[in-house]
Amino acid sequence: MPPASSPQLLNDTLAELSLGERIGLVSRQFDRAVFTTSLGLEDQLITSLVAEHGRAIQVVTLQTGRLFPETLELLETTEQRYGLTITRFEPDTDDVETYVDRYGLNGFYESIEARKACCHARKVVPLAKALEGAEAWITGLRRDQSDNRKAIPFAEWDGARGLMKLNPLADVTSNDLKALIAESDVPTNPLHARGYPSIGCEPCTRAIKPGEPERAGRWWWEQESSQECGLHPDAPPTSNTTQPILESVDA
Ligand code: SF4
Incomplete structure (x- = not known):
């Protein structure tokens, strides 16, 4: 029987568990849980946890067509290391052509x-396709990544998408993350x-300078208040939310 079903109860339950136990619980509780990886440190740690504790979880990535060659190489290395498939979701060709025609x-x-x-x-748009039919969406968001993320819970109802959004690393600090990555190879x-x-x-x-916030190199020419790519809204959505999907999907 699922140990928790409401966002608050699930949130409280996850808070008491180890990282591996969190992934195991999510894997058992939801018929279709999707983990979106951008191959960053957080997501690489979650992928290793999925391989060990939650193989029923589907791992996907957004292949935007503008990724670094190093990221694409890591994608293949990761699949080989853990013996799993990371499903690529790509933009619609027409959407990209329309964008380039209008903006360059x-x-x-x-x-x-x-x-x-x-x-x-x-x-x-590719994220929406990746999450079609999913009951839960697992992300690598952490509270100390930026001011926009400092209050994220472990579990929240995403009313716009009609699924449970899960942030199993919400309470992991940057230093904790580095230590876990080093330990787990x-x-x-x-x-x-x-x-x-x-x-x-x-x-x-871009690369950041010593002392800069860790997301300072993302869309660095903009003010921080706007520095999300539309995958993760600043505030948790509610069941009544009708905000456009544009607000939230990062990597
Ligand atoms: S604007 Fe967004 S999708 Fe386009 S290249 Fe930059 S991060 Fe990627």
Whole structure:
């Protein structure tokens, strides 16, 4: 029998468990749980936990067409290491062509509107396809990644998508994460050692300087208040939420 069904109860239950137990519980509780990985440190740790504790969980990634070569190589290395398939969801060709016609291939530097339109075509729409029919969505969000994320719970109802959104690493600090990665021999992106703690699409990610917040290299030309790609809204949605899907999907 599922030990928890409401977001609050599930949240409270997950808070008491180890990381492996959290993944195991989610795997048992939901008929179709989808984990979206961007191959970052958080997601690589979750993939290793899924391989060990929750093989029923479907692992997917958003292949935006603008990823670093190092990320694409890590994708294959990770599949081989854990013997699992990471399903690629790609943008619709027509959507990309429409974007390029209107804004230009790299038009996202020109305005927030253009940047969000690119993220919408390359990430948000593919994410919606990846989550079709899912009961739960697992992410690698952590509270100390940015001010926008400092209050995220372990479990919240995503009313816009009609599923439970789960953040099993919500309480893991940056230092904890590095220690766990080092202990578990998880394959990681070589870009991390070159000053990229958070890695997304190549044209929208830069290395950070010592002392900068770890997401300072993402959409660095924008103000932080707008620095989400539309995959994760700033505030948890409620069951009454009708906000557009554009707000939330990061990597
Ligand atoms: S991160 Fe940059 S390249 Fe990637 S989808 Fe968003 S705007 Fe486009």
